[in-house]
Amino acid sequence: MAEKKIAVRSQDPGQRRVLDSATRQRRLTRQLEALEKDNFQDDPHASLPQLVKRLPQFDESNESSKRRKKTRGDHFKQRFRKNFQTLLEEEDLSVSEGPNYLTACAEPSKFPQRHFCAVCGFPSNYTCVSCGSRYCCVRCLGTHHETRCLKWTV
Amino acid sequence: MTTLVLDNGAYFAKIGYSHEKVSVIPNSQFRSKTSRLKTFTANQLDEIKDPSGLFYILPFQKGYLVNWDVQRKVWDHLFGKEMFKVDFADTNIVITEPYFNFTSIQESMNEILFEEYQFQSALRINAGSLSAHRYFHEKNSELCCIVVDSGFSFTHIIPYCRGRKMKEGICRINVGGKLLTNHLKETISYRQLHVMDETHVINQVKEDVCYVSQDFYKDMEIAQFKGEDNMVMKDYVLPDFSSIKKGFCKPREEMNFTGKYKTGEQILRLTNERFAVPEMLFHPSDIGIQEMGIPEALVNSINNMPEDMQSHFYKNIVLTGGNTLFPGFRDRVYKEVRALAPVEYEVSVVLPQNPICYPWEGGKLLAENPDFEEMVVTRDDYEENGHYVCEEKFDI
Numbered sequence: 001m002a003e004k005k006i007a008v009r010s011q012d013p014g015q016r017r018v019l020d021s022a023t024r025q026r027r028l029t030r031q032l033e034a035l036e037k038d039n040f041q042d043d044p045h046a047s048l049p050q051l052v053k054r055l056p057q058f059d060e061s062n063e064s065s066k067r068r069k070k071t072r073g074d075h076f077k078q079r080f081r082k083n084f085q086t087l088l089e090e091e092d093l094s095v096s097e098g099p100n101y102l103t104a105c106a107e108p109s110k111f112p113q114r115h116f117c118a119v120c121g122f123p124s125n126y127t128c129v130s131c132g133s134r135y136c137c138v139r140c141l142g143t144h145h146e147t148r149c150l151k152w153t154v
Numbered sequence: 155m156t157t158l159v160l161d162n163g164a165y166f167a168k169i170g171y172s173h174e175k176v177s178v179i180p181n182s183q184f185r186s187k188t189s190r191l192k193t194f195t196a197n198q199l200d201e202i203k204d205p206s207g208l209f210y211i212l213p214f215q216k217g218y219l220v221n222w223d224v225q226r227k228v229w230d231h232l233f234g235k236e237m238f239k240v241d242f243a244d245t246n247i248v249i250t251e252p253y254f255n256f257t258s259i260q261e262s263m264n265e266i267l268f269e270e271y272q273f274q275s276a277l278r279i280n281a282g283s284l285s286a287h288r289y290f291h292e293k294n295s296e297l298c299c300i301v302v303d304s305g306f307s308f309t310h311i312i313p314y315c316r317g318r319k320m321k322e323g324i325c326r327i328n329v330g331g332k333l334l335t336n337h338l339k340e341t342i343s344y345r346q347l348h349v350m351d352e353t354h355v356i357n358q359v360k361e362d363v364c365y366v367s368q369d370f371y372k373d374m375e376i377a378q379f380k381g382e383d384n385m386v387m388k389d390y391v392l393p394d395f396s397s398i399k400k401g402f403c404k405p406r407e408e409m410n411f412t413g414k415y416k417t418g419e420q421i422l423r424l425t426n427e428r429f430a431v432p433e434m435l436f437h438p439s440d441i442g443i444q445e446m447g448i449p450e451a452l453v454n455s456i457n458n459m460p461e462d463m464q465s466h467f468y469k470n471i472v473l474t475g476g477n478t479l480f481p482g483f484r485d486r487v488y489k490e491v492r493a494l495a496p497v498e499y500e501v502s503v504v505l506p507q508n509p510i511c512y513p514w515e516g517g518k519l520l521a522e523n524p525d526f527e528e529m530v531v532t533r534d535d536y537e538e539n540g541h542y543v544c545e546e547k548f549d550i
Contacts, residue, residue: 102256111450
């Protein structure tokens with residue numbers, strides 16, 4: 001650990017890559033979007049057929065008419081298959097009057113921002129020069145450089 | 155004629171006939187690692203013996219109903235013979251929708267309730283309005299109340315005056331239970347054990363160990379202590395779904411402060427995560443969401459109301475939704491609102507017995523109300539006048 005510590009601090013400042021504010025903002029947005037996900041990974045079995053009933057047989061002719069009726073229902077449902085973003089754009093709220101989804105969002109807080117170490121979560125006093133993350137001690141800075149500063153390994 | 159009350163949340167559906175009790179059922183479908191070919195719907199979750207790596211298929215996105223295929227599968231299951239055995243020709247429905255629900259979702263809702271399921275009549279309403287109805291029913295001398303609805307997708311603050319929703323005072327904070335669970339998942343995965351696929355397990359961890367701090371920086375100091383002085387630290391035994399079916403906290407006497415446990419269980423050691431995670435509700439800016447926390451937003455929302463109503467709102471703050479169940483939540487909201495509100499106003503924060511089902515209870519009362527028939531849209535009315543009549547009658 002002691003060697004790492006020296007390595008981090010004695011880096012030549014001229015050679016250090018510093019992320020600009022746009023990149024930092026993009027990183028933050030990506031992190032916040034990740035917090036909205038229902039699942040970490042896509043469904044590994046999404047492509048497998050779902051065994052709800054028995055699998056269809058090729059020579060069953062009387063079933064095909066039944067299935068056609070079903071597809072009409074599916075078509076009806078297709079109309080509703082829109083994601084949140086499309087629905088939001090469709091509402092065209094920026095021009096509408098009165099309170100709506102966009103205006104109801106809470107304003108930024110009037111209290112000062114609080115800072116916590118990106119590694120251990122305790123109150124932090126220092127900012128990483130390269131990426132703008134917060135850290136509380138040299139030990140955490142070392143971990144931060146190894147894992148999440150410019151590359152995102154964990 | 156019977157009335158079915160359905161508080162259709164993004165995580166749990168609270169459902170029951172108005173003359174019966176409420177059931178809380180997951181409003182989603184699941185896939186499990188072990189039985190790959192089957193999709194489980196709603197309370198079939200209980201059939202999954204090993205819910206590690208549980209995959210969620212949710213009908214809601216950011217609190218709004220977008221995936222109707224999934225929603226209808228869940229409803230088919232709930233209304234069907236396995237559960238509520240709904241006789242649509244003889245049933246009314248009270249169903250909740252999010253605030254400022256999009257027009258196209260509202261129309262789809264009409265079509266599905268009246269055309270697909272053919273309910274005799276329907277009342278579409280916000281969960282907060284039902285909570286307010288429930289509150290005024292108990293405290294009928296009060297004129298105003300302000301409902302905090304902190305659920306899975308987000309948190310809303312909604313002022314009501316004499317049963318009327320004050321739209322201009324509605325405030326949304328984009329922090330809900332899902333974000334808290336995902337944040338805890340992320341933190342644990344980075345600091346000790348990779349659990350990114352274990353949403354179901356970590357949600358349970360959150361419910362078991364997290365609490366709202368009354369003195370945030372003091373708890374931060376305690377959480378930094380080593381060994382037995384660290385009163386915040388807890389060891390959580392993760393379930394393995396064979397011998398340990400459900401995770402639990404190690405009792406303090408059995409905690410090993412100095413070294414590793416000899417037993418083979420998987421342990422999470424939680425310190426500042428316990429209160430830093432629910433803290434997002436009070437300071438969303440801690441993780442970079444530039445929005446007010448609940449107490450500040452409450453005060454801000456009340457300040458936007460006419461001055462003669464403000465004192466009434468301060469003494470009728472009602473907390474609903476699953477996040478309000480964190481220990482210490484009510485006291486913290488009270489403390490911060492008290493500090494921010496003018497001294498001459500009395501502040502009172504009410505946490506109902508069952509904050510998750512509070513809106514459902516309001517729906518039950520509404521269904522028994524003599525004015526109920528005036529509030530609903532009947533199927534005949536819908537078939538005659540279409541979406542227009544629903545738009546006129548329902549205040550979404």
